[in-house]
Amino acid sequence: MKNHNYEIKKIFNNNVILVSQNGEEKIILRKGLGFGKKTGDIISGDTPIEKIFVIKDEGNSSKFNQLLTKVDEDIVGMCEEIILMVSHKLNEELNEKIHISLIDHIAFTLQRLKKNDEIINPFLVETETLYRKEFQIAEKAIRIIENYTGIKVPDGEIGFITLHIHSARNKGNLSNTVKYTFLCNSIVEFIEDSLNIYIDRQSLDYARFLTHIRFAIERILTSNPIKNELLSVIKKQYKQSYKLAKNVAKIIEREIEIKVVEDEIGYISIHIEKFKNSATIY
Structure with a gap:
């Protein structure tokens, strides 16, 4: 008989937790879900969850776990909340690769910006024109990053995040x-x-x-x-x-x-x- 409870593997922030359920790793999200909890705690399978992300591909799962060793937990949590927002705005499931590509991109971008090292985006206008809906969502993602980190993010990054969002709708390519x-x-x-x-x-x-x-x-x-x-x-x-x-x-x-x-x-x-x-x- 399967155990539907969640075992906490890592707490990214009060809203985002990495858990194991019957040997399968899942990212679960709900406001305040992680408050007062620690690694190893059990969350009842009956607990209301706003969103569950599962990275099923072994290669993607391995890359995600490698990413967790390099990126601060709070940044991962922020990125997962952005992915949740994107999924809600599009009203569709995203390719699981976005949990690797977007987190890696945002983490690297923040490192560069802390060093005042900005990469110019030469295709910003083209990206906005081609992928208008994704571009509007990417603008919201930028606001989340700025509010969370206090770092001013240049407009060119909207274009880069737009491409990640579009690719997540397009088989992750x-x-x-x-x-x-x-x-x-x-x-x-x-x-x-x-x-x-x-x-x-x-x-x-x-x-x-x-x-x-x-x-x-x-x-x-x-x-x-x-x-x-x-x-x-x-x-x-x-x-x-x-x-x-x-x-x-x-x-x-x-x-x-x-x-x-x-x-x-x-x-x-x-x-x-x-x-x-x-x-x-x-």
Whole structure:
């Protein structure tokens, strides 16, 4: 017969505790749950818990426990409360890798900031445009960090945390999230250089283009193309933009190693044509 009680392994703060239940490690969260308790204490399995996180993968569990030897307990507790907030705001379960990647990132960031060593984020605007919901949640995460530590966190960090949040919704693949953000930036710079223009990063046209590229990549990766009924008209009316769009498609193809269909190239042409008509000429 299984024992549903929790044995306390580590108390991060009054709200976050690492426990063992039937040999499985779990992170349990509830306001005031850890107050007055110590390692080895038993918490009844009937105790109301706000959230339970379980890191099931052995590799991830090992990395998490290694992280606990390097990061202060109060920082881990703060990060777990941030993860809880993110999960609540998105109303969805996050990939368990966020318990490693986000804690490691925030801990390292705080170490740098204490030394006045700031890393500039060159893709802040792109990140906000591509992942607006995650960006808004990341802003809340920054406020939690500042209130908890008293350390002023630069805006660039909002972008970095945004990528961690998005990757946790995207099967935990942070490298792909970063790659596609960089890809979008590269495409915009290629268009600027080709047309000798400057594209306003705050403009609606820019936001629409980045959003289109983001979802175009997702459609291509999932073999779910959309039909472009105006393709023949676009190729005739926007010859220069269509030619440039074909080169943009080649950039995407090199990165994701999948063919970009003509229908998608047609839609990219429309965005490029808008840039031609609205962007600032050098």
